[in-house]
Amino acid sequence: MKTILFDTTNLSRLPNSPGIYKFLNSKKTIIYVGKAKNLKKRVASYFTKSHISNRKTLRMVREIKDIELALVNSEFDALLLENNLIKEHQPKYNINLKDDKSFPFICITNERFPRVISTRRYNRVDGQYFGPYTNVKSMKSVLDLIRKLYTIRTCSLNLSVQNVKKKKFKVCLEYHLGNCLGPCEALQDEKEYAIEIEYIKEILNGNLTAVKNHYKQQMLRTASSLDFERAQFYKLRFEKIEKFQTKSIVVNQKLTDIDVFGIVSDELNVYINFLRIVNGAIKITDSIEVRKKLDETDAEVLQLIIQDAKSTYQGLSKEILTNVTLELWEEINIKVPLRGDKRKLVELSLKNALYFKKEKGVTTMPIRDENRVLKGLQTDLRLKTLPKHIECFDNSNIQGTNPVASMVCFHNGRPSKKNYRHYNIKSVVGADDFKSMKEIVNRRYFRLIEEKGPLPDLIIIDGGKGQLNAAKEALLDLGIYGKLSIIGIAKRLEEIYLPEDPFPVHLSKRSESLKVIQRIRDEAHRFAITFHRLKRNNSTLESSLDQIPGIGNLTREKLLIEFKSIRKIASASIQDLQKIIGQSKGKLVKNYFEEKKNHPNNEVV
Numbered sequence: 001m002k003t004i005l006f007d008t009t010n011l012s013r014l015p016n017s018p019g020i021y022k023f024l025n026s027k028k029t030i031i032y033v034g035k036a037k038n039l040k041k042r043v044a045s046y047f048t049k050s051h052i053s054n055r056k057t058l059r060m061v062r063e064i065k066d067i068e069l070a071l072v073n074s075e076f077d078a079l080l081l082e083n084n085l086i087k088e089h090q091p092k093y094n095i096n097l098k099d100d101k102s103f104p105f106i107c108i109t110n111e112r113f114p115r116v117i118s119t120r121r122y123n124r125v126d127g128q129y130f131g132p133y134t135n136v137k138s139m140k141s142v143l144d145l146i147r148k149l150y151t152i153r154t155c156s157l158n159l160s161v162q163n164v165k166k167k168k169f170k171v172c173l174e175y176h177l178g179n180c181l182g183p184c185e186a187l188q189d190e191k192e193y194a195i196e197i198e199y200i201k202e203i204l205n206g207n208l209t210a211v212k213n214h215y216k217q218q219m220l221r222t223a224s225s226l227d228f229e230r231a232q233f234y235k236l237r238f239e240k241i242e243k244f245q246t247k248s249i250v251v252n253q254k255l256t257d258i259d260v261f262g263i264v265s266d267e268l269n270v271y272i273n274f275l276r277i278v279n280g281a282i283k284i285t286d287s288i289e290v291r292k293k294l295d296e297t298d299a300e301v302l303q304l305i306i307q308d309a310k311s312t313y314q315g316l317s318k319e320i321l322t323n324v325t326l327e328l329w330e331e332i333n334i335k336v337p338l339r340g341d342k343r344k345l346v347e348l349s350l351k352n353a354l355y356f357k358k359e360k361g362v363t364t365m366p367i368r369d370e371n372r373v374l375k376g377l378q379t380d381l382r383l384k385t386l387p388k389h390i391e392c393f394d395n396s397n398i399q400g401t402n403p404v405a406s407m408v409c410f411h412n413g414r415p416s417k418k419n420y421r422h423y424n425i426k427s428v429v430g431a432d433d434f435k436s437m438k439e440i441v442n443r444r445y446f447r448l449i450e451e452k453g454p455l456p457d458l459i460i461i462d463g464g465k466g467q468l469n470a471a472k473e474a475l476l477d478l479g480i481y482g483k484l485s486i487i488g489i490a491k492r493l494e495e496i497y498l499p500e501d502p503f504p505v506h507l508s509k510r511s512e513s514l515k516v517i518q519r520i521r522d523e524a525h526r527f528a529i530t531f532h533r534l535k536r537n538n539s540t541l542e543s544s545l546d547q548i549p550g551i552g553n554l555t556r557e558k559l560l561i562e563f564k565s566i567r568k569i570a571s572a573s574i575q576d577l578q579k580i581i582g583q584s585k586g587k588l589v590k591n592y593f594e595e596k597k598n599h600p601n602n603e604v605v
Helices: 008-013 039-045 055-063 075-089 137-150 161-165 173-177 190-205 209-224 228-243 296-313 340-362 369-378 433-451 464-477 512-545 554-564 566-571 575-582 583-598
Strands: 019-024 030-036 065-073 103-108 116-119 127-128 258-265 271-278 281-291 321-324 333-335 388-399 401-413 421-424 459-461 485-490
Touching: 008 030, 019 039, 019 075, 030 039, 030 055, 030 075, 030 173, 039 065, 065 340, 075 281, 103 137, 103 190, 116 137, 127 190, 137 190, 137 228, 190 209, 209 228, 258 296, 258 340, 271 296, 271 340, 281 296, 281 340, 321 340, 369 512, 388 433, 388 512, 401 433, 401 512, 421 433, 433 464, 459 464, 459 512, 464 485, 485 512, 554 566, 554 575, 566 583, 575 583
Parallel strands: 258 321, 321 333, 388 459, 459 485
Antiparallel strands: 019 030, 019 065, 103 116, 103 127, 258 271, 271 281, 388 401, 401 421
């Protein structure tokens, strides 16, 4: 019972949302797919002693090495998606779901005087399909509703024109009960029958407005002619239609052969979720992370991912839905839907991408692996002590403007955010990364020594040999060089530099030690960039708006809250400005930016 290999400390990060979970073994093979109304509670239940009551479950849990999630909007959607994924992957611990044992559909047959029937076999040639329905009882209630509203035949007779003319058939009991109008004896007009079929399609598609309007008009018409009994008849059907609910965005037969890409990003990475819709059902869900190299836009990254997906997912569908605008390709129709079911699919993909981003943003490691990874780091870097306390420094400036720096702190491989620090560079003029690094390292450890705080086991410098030597000089000046370890990591080739070694250390790209160093370095870079942007934006705001006579702090804050940036303030109409800060001040701001725009030596940023 105690030999569960999967680390359960990460379970607290799972969302309290409906969705499906996939258990993967050491070979990254899916061994089980399950659904949940609450993913956190359901997945956690596999790792409690009370739940593991049989050998099969225990054997499965022992094989789990990783978990993948796909979030959906409801428990109903989770059930449908679970069904599709089990059929797609056939995990060894799931019941073998075959297509002929799938969820039932409602089919409107392709024949003269079409029938409305339930079936588990899906074949487009036979008719138009709606569903599937996860509950047979609920599907039957839909059929009952349709049969109460409309007089649709239930027999399977071949009502061809020739057969009806030859009077091969006689009306049955359904005719005498009023449930059928006798098309088998040409007692019902084919055009009127077709109108009823169209209303049924509207109901099954969830487009209820036309049907409700029809009954409402009939209700008002019969009431105005004092036919109150018939008006009540239409009123009851109007109320039934209002209560009727249908449709799922996970399975919708109108959404045929579509690929969906949801993309979100931060300063360093791009996160993409991929959904493949085949015959109206989600067949593939996947999420990937892409590290930015040259501050690429989401559209640029997505273009590369779509190209790569051709080989990864065995080609692409003819229609792609996404949330960012791309140039149209000749062979593929790329859309950014604004409404309807296609928009709901994009929103679902974005929901998964955002969760994936949040999950990747948690820079922690399992408690079980802490000592092993840190010992590996100690061995690879030839450190004297186990690096339980690590601090990392990074500089940030653009062409020498607003130079800042950051320091992030990790304890036992986990971020200690209360110990993160921002630094404004004070003694360096211009863009001098070496002197800036020396200044912030000196300031950090001078204060720690003065306050008698604990020194780190390892210092990581974001930079190559030059930045590392600058930090080393600061430690020598403070008299603590040799009392702690220090390394530098160069960005281009991810080389590790040691102070006394002229040649860099090359760690394997798959090395856990390198991944830990990169993760800490990336966090320092993110922290520095965030601070630099904030400072740059504040200084831009102050330098522009402070030059306008009559505009004070309160007015400046109002403008920033409303328009978010100087560029938007400058392009705002005088009417919009006056709505926020009044007539006279609005005129002052507008005139200032108009003059600045027309002056050749000035630029609004």
